[in-house]
Amino acid sequence: MTKSPIIVALDFPSLHATKIFLERFEGESMFVKVGMELYYQEGPKIIDFIKEQGHDIFLDLKLHDIPNTVYSAMKGLARLGVDLVNVHAYGGSEMMRRAVQGLEDGKPNGMARPLCIAVTQLTSTSEMQLKEEAHVDLPLAEMVEKQAALAFQSGLDGVVCSPLESKRLKEMISPSFLTVTPGIRPSGTNHGDQKRVTTPSDAKKFKASYMVVGRPITKAANPAEAYQMIKKEWEETAQ
Ligand code: C5P
Secondary structure (H helix, E strand, C coil): CEEEEEEEECCCCCCHHHHHHHHHHHCCCCCEEEEHHHHHCCCHHHHHHHHHHHCCEEEEECCCCCCCHHHHHHHHHHHCCCCCCEEHHHHCCCHHHHHHHHHHHHHCCCCCCCCCEEECCCCCHHHHHHHHHCCCCCCCHHHHHHHHEEEEEECCCCECCCCCHHHHHHHCCCCCCEEEECCCCCEEECCCCCCCCCCCHHHHHHCEEEEEHHHHHHHCHHHHHHEEEEEEEHHHHCC
């Protein structure tokens, strides 16, 4: 992996739109995220296309099913040669262990197992929803900590979380536990629908392993320049 700290969220509806966007980054080896929108439209050929361009891929499909189904699905995703995938921690420890096993069993010969991280609570989940609908009496922050610890015990490599939770989770679990953090907005830019946002510099101070950045790059007048500015802000910040 290139280990670029920026994961660019390719929230596009088609391979065509993705292609036009990536043409602006010729010569740059990036780490990109393919989510449900793009993958469900284009299928595995979008992965082949992006790999041909030399980019690393986080395939963000958030699997959540019975352990055997997740095992088989992960085996197939590993064959695609992606670098990072994820599951919902709500699926439980057995499902998470089987996810990692599927990745191990499916990875092409000579390639590293794709990393696997857990989604704890979606940022769209409120304290009220957790209590009234999921019937969880724990405060949201405590629930996130418990789910992250369970993910670690189940052999996962990290979690998706807010940069604001990153430092605490690393201290609590392990410095090598990956924290992949969305909700990044360079200072002076539009926040869109993200409510709790963090600058690239603060994300690094909070020990985020990777930042997921979508619209500040994809909707910028000059996406390549926006990417370089974010990269520079990260690199110039001491951790
Ligand atoms: O455009 P923006 O930078 O807000 O995009 C962030 C990306 O991270 C989107 O693809 C979004 O789906 C994803 N994401 C998020 N919050 C989470 C998990 C994923 O914003 N908790």
